[in-house]
Amino acid sequence: MARTDDRFRVTFNAVLDECSTLKPGDLLASELALAAQFDVSRTVIRSILERLNMIGVVQWRGRQKALMRMPRPGEWLPVSASQVSPEELERQFLYWILRFDVPPGTPLNVAELARQFRVSVYGLQEFLASLSRFGLVKRRPKNGWELVGFTSDFAIELSDFRMMIELNAISQLIALPDNHQIWHKIEELDDAHRALAAAIDERFHDFSLLDERFHLAIGSVTHNRFVAEFQKVISLIFHYHYQWDKKDERERNAAAIDEHLRLIAALKSRDEACALAAARDHLRTSKQTLLSSLRINALS
């Protein structure tokens, strides 16, 4: 079999559902109308009608499509497992690299990874090709793919790039008018940080998520597709590292909260120089954390 007939099966079931709402003798809509309703091509609708005609649910005579009887429970077709979305694949792949600490230079076995991630070889290749723009993987001269991976060089360059993007975002943020919704978000984040700081001993694990929210909020003001694309990857990487690096986690997170609060205060007072300095300090800490967690992982 070449292509899967997943599309056919899903739509067939949907049409059966539709038939269940009618009563025998009712006429079905035109091919075109059905195609539009279920968002498939007429070809699919026609094969469905053919099948319905064959099993006797519908009598199909030219443009006459009459429902003969209600569909029986066993007539719905089994549908294979749902597809994995590109975002899900990205998440899984980064998770795999980071979690199992796949060393740089590892040759990537496309067929095996495709099985592992439950995607087609084709889909994985496409994904790898897109990742290659970030320099995370590269095509080998003759065959296959190779993981460039989280070398410390990569981490340094990523952090530097992040700093550039984020300082820029902060400069833009400061210039926004007082009635912009970002100030409301920042108030919320301010409260959330204070709440977490107050309960740091019990809830220090929750910081990872708050950190992601905070940086995402700052990044959201730029409205730049290139920035957005990078921030997705960057936040994933930093987020995962925060989660796994358990060394001094409570102290690290407490310190990071203070850094965030300092930045928030500077933002609220519209003091650009002070905000940039605070952000620079925080991102520098963040970079060091990432680097040291790489070193720890490399040794273990």
Next chain:
Amino acid sequence: MARTDDRFRVTFNAVLDECSTLKPGDLLASELALAAQFDVSRTVIRSILERLNMIGVVQWRGRQKALMRMPRPGEWLPVSASQVSPEELERQFLYWILRFDVPPGTPLNVAELARQFRVSVYGLQEFLASLSRFGLVKRRPKNGWELVGFTSDFAIELSDFRMMIELNAISQLIALPDNHQIWHKIEELDDAHRALAAAIDERFHDFSLLDERFHLAIGSVTHNRFVAEFQKVISLIFHYHYQWDKKDERERNAAAIDEHLRLIAALKSRDEACALAAARDHLRTSKQTLLSSLRINALS
């Protein structure tokens, strides 16, 4: 046939060349040695030896590989046309979009484009997937690709991103020690700009290339893979637009040279604030040029 035997053919010819330098009776090196010499796997070497044995150039008995006679001219195998490199593909693709002013939203016919660019459908898909990270193309929900293209939004965001990268590079550049090679490059560029400015009436076409060299030199100090990746695309886009937008070309280029010289002077005097201001002005002009050329193209 599934895979092409291009690799086999190229190596076979290389081995024939090698044989031509020997004389009948000489023994060939071991499979492993040959494989290493021609940088292919032993499998390929073994099929080559098999063929050489068959046509009687070599007598192959176990590990005894004796040259029986010199190869005849007709025995070299024809090799199919050379492959297109990814860089070449990128250049061709952007050229195609920009040159023919392909409108945003155009569905991309993969089969046809692959023919046009002389690459396999597969290779083109891979390339499109990598471009999708830049938001220049996107995958359609069900089938195929769509060109997002150079909308003015895209141009604005690209210019903004470029400004961010380049201002950052300039800040870093200023901080470099006097013995860094960049200062030598800048001296050269300074001279080149003055020479061009002196002969602007005849040579204003040459500016496009000089502009690319200039921005590349500035970008080169960052040593950041993400920056490098973007600069490749950015410089291609701006470069092509400079080439095609013929409106007021002489005046535009003359003005741009002045802007460059102002920036160069600021760099040489290590005046960061002044350099950043000059760069900001220049990049703003550049953005306007890009935008207006889009508008002109859209109308024509």
Next chain:
DNA sequence: CACTCTGCATTTAATTATTTTGTACCGCCT
């Protein structure tokens, strides 16, 4: 006796062939 080379087998990956899906065009019925 150790080391290298070869033969065989397994694994991997690129391309083609095949099947499914999408779309346009043409003719027919209402």
Next chain:
DNA sequence: AGGCGGTACAAAATAATTAAATGCAGAGTG
């Protein structure tokens, strides 16, 4: 005349196929 259905062709995605790479064991050689 206008919309609907039939047919035909194009394109996209996967499975199959085949080339190339690699691993391993045993033979041969210095």
